[in-house]
Amino acid sequence: MGEQELFWVMSPVIVLASLTLLFARKAVYVLAGMIVVMIGLAVFYVTLEAPFLGMIQVIVYTGAIMMLILFVLMLVGVDQKESLRETIRGQRWIALAAATGLVVLIVTTVYRIELPIRDIGGMNDGGNPQVIANALFGEWVLVMEILGLVLISAAVSAIVLTHLPRSGDRRSQAERAEERVRARLNPVNKPMPGVYARRNALDVPAIDPEGKPVPASISRVLKARKQDKDGSEWRAIGKDEAAE
């Protein structure tokens, strides 16, 4: 009940979302479209009495894998536009031929299907998750283990191939602090710039308890650009006094 109605509601949503893959200009829109498609498929799985598959589809594919892709996209820059220059000669024609072949293959296969393929009436007897568990870890356990092994070795080898050993030694925060003290440098952070209550800006040096400016509180960059001020106009004591 309600299965057909849900199908007619969800299908246009899924088809529209999948069209973003072809027409969207921004990579994030493509990803958002794919997420919608995946959630739509999960809804179909649930209506077709495969709730476990539906939930796993959302948790694993939508939640983890798409999130991983989004993470990588954001790291490399989401706003990068794809270059449309062809790197292989005649790429378009090869792609067109391959796409036509795929379409012909799908259309002929779908055309030749006769329903019902197989009686799946009592498929969920004993509970949907239990049936899937028995199939994956009973009947097909060897295949599952081999797949797991292949995936793990792929992940491990990718890490091994891209891993760079640390070139220097690794120093902890405590060791760094110790080094600072040994070199008789300022053991703590430099004071923040700005004179509170008068002018709280990066270009004005902080004032020490004696009322004298602390030059180290201003960024090197501002000094190099000659954008720093001596801050005399903001100080409580007179200009001459500070200059001494």
Add this chain to the structure above:
Amino acid sequence: MVNIVNALVSPTPSPSVTPPEGFVPWEQTLRGDSLLLVAIKAVAILVFLLLSVLFAVWFERKVISRMQERIGPNIHGPFGLFQLVGDALKLLLKEDVSVTKRDRVLYIAAPLISVICAFLVFSVIPIGPAVRIPFTEDVTPLQLTDFPVAALFILACAAVGVYGIVLGGWASGSTYPLVGAVRSSAQIISYELAMGLSLVTVFMMSSSMYTQDIVAAQADLWFGVLLLPAFLLYIVAMVGETNRLPFDLPEAEGELVAGYMTEYSSIKFAWYFLAEYINMLNVSAVATTLFLGGWRAPWPLSAVSDGVLNTGYWPVLWFLAKVWLLMFFFVWVRGSLMRLRYDQFMRLGWKLLIPIGLGWVVLWGVARVLYVKDWLPSVKQVTVPAAIVLGLATVVVLFWPSKPGEEKTGRGRVKEIDATAGGFPVPPKPGEKLPPSPRSTRTVDARSQAKEKGDRDKG
């Protein structure tokens, strides 16, 4: 091999999960619900969540101020309770400022995704057993829906809800929100794994993913006691999932202004705010259901006149008490712990939580197989000592003193190389280092070396 695996997934419940007398399959009683009743339940959940969020804001302000030796809101109304009306109205009536560089569609859609996913979770939480609705003959469980994978539905909602944060951070078209979004996506990938692993043993123990079945399986002993490592794992992961201190790196106000919600104001910010507090309630309710016996009365009360306190509308009280106890825990944690540094946070997730979770699942699986094979009288005989050993091992590993200089390359053996000797620049290999860059006078290294050299020259 197949037999052992079958034993693991076999639906035969262990003695502790035998349903009590007069047990009714929950799905059937829920199927009796009319459409009107479903609508009423949905609206009730919505209203309950909105009111709870309002109360939670006041609760958090009040509790945290007591912890900081302040009084907190106390002017408007008794105990400052009317402050929450003011807080809510302020959020709704503020000026809506948005950025010109925003992405129009996703900027609006993102907070909506967050808030809708947050609302969905409570639909599968059992607030009580089957009760008779007042003034009618209808009997229905205090729960909107339950299905064979209801517990996984909670994880699915959490997974989709994070897209609200990540897409919102990107759609703001500004730097701090983007950094917050990237952090959030990394955080979710790592902490959802730990959370999922902590739930596996719960499902194995209850042999079901119906939330009412999980509650029924805890009639004798709460899973929080029986599966203590999993419970602790869940507690840590749930704070990570809700972006609360000490894991609030996506919005770290000291570094990122407000993270992913920097560019949101007025009602759009209110949606994020709502989602965050509903998510706190959600994870508390899930922890209650999966580990703290759900709506069941705590031990001394459950024994009162043959469990009369486990019937009727009483369980709502126990459920709310447990949820608000966990909410108090959230505020307590916020008041006591400081935000972690990002690398510490990631190390905790990947090097501690996930290995413990995996180890616990394997251990529990082995114990279960031994039990099913009749080599063990009870699963607890393996898991309880093993949990203690696991806990001790963790403590030992954490506090094991590392030998000084063990991991180090040793400074004396580091050789300075000419990076461009081969014609083009190459990075240093282990045991080699580059000569100090002429531009690096500002680093501590360079300055300490210069100072040492100066001291030597003087002396």
